[in-house]
Amino acid sequence: AAGVIQSPRHLIKEKRETATLKCYPIPRHDTVYWYQQGPGQDPQFLISFYEKMQSDKGSIPDRFSAQQFSDYHSELNMSSLELGDSALYFCASSFWGGGPDTQYFGPGTRLTVL
């Protein structure tokens, strides 16, 4: 079965640089979520999109932005990177269908900021 695809899998950036993370949801899933997992931490919700519109916002810094495109893939844009942004970034997708359904996670993008 098709799974959530994230790219790149690993990314190394310098402080103050920008990064773009991409997420391709499971086919027919209309909702995408982004989570950030720091070392040894639980995943923290950043932002979500339903049918290409932002649906909810969590603890996402103002330096970060995201969008969902017409083909339902999503991109997380991160600017002015800081050392503390080093983390595993997960994308998850689900089919809304009138209520929250099971979220399926991608393998994650490991971002290292030097």
Added chain:
Amino acid sequence: GDSVTQMEGPVTLSEEAFLTINCTYTATGYPSLFWYVQYPGEGLQLLLKATKADDKGSNKGFEATYRKETTSFHLEKGSVQVSDSAVYFCALVIGMGSQGNLIFGKGTKLSVKP
């Protein structure tokens, strides 16, 4: 606010031992409950879920029962294997009035020794 509390790890067991990982929740609505597993260096995989009181989720020998009266969703397995070594996250999604982002517990690391 809504939250999930898990027993702290790490938990170290011998192969074929019985496993219990406690999870309790606080929620203002009617949550769906999940257990996700994260193997070393990998993403989050859905292990099991329950969407209403008294539901039992089960998968790969793991079980958890949604107990509304005790607001709990404890994970159990009768006989663990070395391959079960991973971090286990309990999580909830509020079923109504929310866009469905997951709220995770802190995770419990399980190590199974041969």
